[in-house]
Amino acid sequence: MSKAGLIFTDVFNNLTLPRHQVPFNPKWISGVIGNDLNDAYFTNAITGEHSVIIMSGQYLRCISPAPDNRKMIFVGTRLGTVIVCERFSNNGENIVANCNDTLLRTNLIKVEKLGGRDADLILGDPLDPNNPNIGIWLEQLAEILK
Numbered sequence: 001m002s003k004a005g006l007i008f009t010d011v012f013n014n015l016t017l018p019r020h021q022v023p024f025n026p027k028w029i030s031g032v033i034g035n036d037l038n039d040a041y042f043t044n045a046i047t048g049e050h051s052v053i054i055m056s057g058q059y060l061r062c063i064s065p066a067p068d069n070r071k072m073i074f075v076g077t078r079l080g081t082v083i084v085c086e087r088f089s090n091n092g093e094n095i096v097a098n099c100n101d102t103l104l105r106t107n108l109i110k111v112e113k114l115g116g117r118d119a120d121l122i123l124g125d126p127l128d129p130n131n132p133n134i135g136i137w138l139e140q141l142a143e144i145l146k
Helices: 003-014 102-107 116-123 134-144
Strands: 059-063 071-077 080-086 095-099
Touching (some): 071 134
Antiparallel strands (some): 071 080, 080 095
C-alpha cells in the first residue's frame, strides 16, 4: 500500500464515533466520463445543493455502496470542504482529493493521486494534536496573519 494509502486508512479507521459518520448520497456522484462510481471524484459532495458542509477541522467519513465500497473522508476548512477518497474500489492504493476552492486547488490540494506528504497535510492525524488536518492548519495560519 502507498504511503498516502496508509495515512488515509489510519485516519479512516480512527474516525469511529457516530458523529464522524455520514450516509452516502448517490447525488454526490459526478463522473468524469459517464456516471460510474469508479470514475468519480464526488464533486457534487463539495459543490452545490448536495454538498457536505462541516466546520473547520471537523472530519466525516463515508463508504460508497457495493460493489465499489470506496472509502471517503471529508475535512472541513474555512474555504470549504475537502474530500479525500479512494479513486477505485476499496484498495487504499490510489488516493485522490477534491475541493471547490480555487486557492486550495491551485496551491495545496492536488486532485490527482496523492503522495504521502499531501495526504498528511490534508488529513493530519485525528489522534495527534501536533499533526492537525488542513482545516485546523488554515485556522492557525489565519490567526497568525491577523
